[in-house]
Amino acid sequence: MDIFEIIKSRRTIRRFSQEKLDRNLLIDLIEVARCAPAxxxxxxxxxxxVDDPLAVSQVFQTLAWAGHVKPKRNPEVGQRPVAYIIVLTDTEIKKEAHVDAAAAIENMLLAAWSKEIGSCWLGSIDRIKLLDVLKINEKYQIDSVIALGKPAETPVMEDAGESTKYYLDDKDVLHVPKRPLSKILHINKF
Ligand SMILES: Cc1cc2nc3c(=O)[nH]c(=O)nc-3n(C[C@H](O)[C@H](O)[C@H](O)COP(=O)(O)O)c2cc1C
Structure with a gap:
């Protein structure tokens, strides 16, 4: 796939096969995060x-999934992520780094998808619990959690009408409406 195809075909995945991920591949994702603009x-x-099964199950307990279709995309046992990347900000270096984190995270999601690894970017996190579970020093702020694994669902993107809320159809396929180009693109003037 070329880079445009990777970007367009990436969808958030919330059901995963239980195949393990190679640790080196996870390290490669940090390498592409490191290259992002800041x-x-x-x-x-x-x-x-996080790829140790006990720690993986503890991280899962701190996350909230797919608010618009709750609880239908809470991954059940046998569908849960097999690894996570926790994105932290050292607040002694920068007080607030959400934009930097977003750039780094998108690099990781796209690089993962180029290797057919599915991901979910999570911001709904019980941060106090997760700090404790992973023994994270208090000078760090948890920005996001990235859930990873081979996809076990195939969500579809479509042009949005009135609503941009994602929804499940009667075959349990997740639909992700995106605002069409005609609504968001301006050329030379507004
Ligand atoms: C900043 C941010 C936070 C998100 N937090 C969550 C979350 O806590 N739980 C969840 O299930 N999905 C979360 N998502 C995933 C979005 O719901 C998803 O990106 C959106 O529905 C569009 O789907 P797509 O990624 O397939 O284009 C988050 C995405 C972003 C960018």
Whole structure:
């Protein structure tokens, strides 16, 4: 797939096969995160790879899934992510780094998808619990959690009408409406 195809075909995955992921591949994802742009090139982000089964199950307990179709896309046992990347900000380096984190995270999601690894970017996290579970130093802020694994669902993107809420159809396929180009593109003037 060329880069445009990778970007267009990536969808958030919330059901995963239980095949393990190679640790080296997870490390490669941190390598592409490291290459992302950062404001003033001040780099406050650090990462925790979680692929030990006990820690994976503990991280799962801190996450909330797919609010618009709750609880239908809460991954059941046998469908849950097999690894996570926790994205941290060192607040002594930068107080607030959401934009830097977003750039790094998108690099990881796309690189993962180029290797047919599915992902879900999660911001709904019980951060206090997760700090404790992973023994994270208090100077770090948890920005996001990235759930990873081989996909066991095939969501579809479509042009949005009135609503941009994702929804499940009667075959349990997740539909992801995106605002069409005609609604968001302006050329030379507004
Ligand atoms: C900042 C951010 C936070 C998100 N947090 C969650 C979350 O906590 N739980 C979840 O299931 N999905 C979460 N998502 C995934 C979005 O729901 C998903 O990206 C959106 O529905 C569009 O689907 P797509 O990624 O397939 O284009 C988050 C995405 C972003 C960018």
């Amino acid at each position: 404001g003033a090139n001040i780099q406050s982000l650090e990462y925790i790879i």
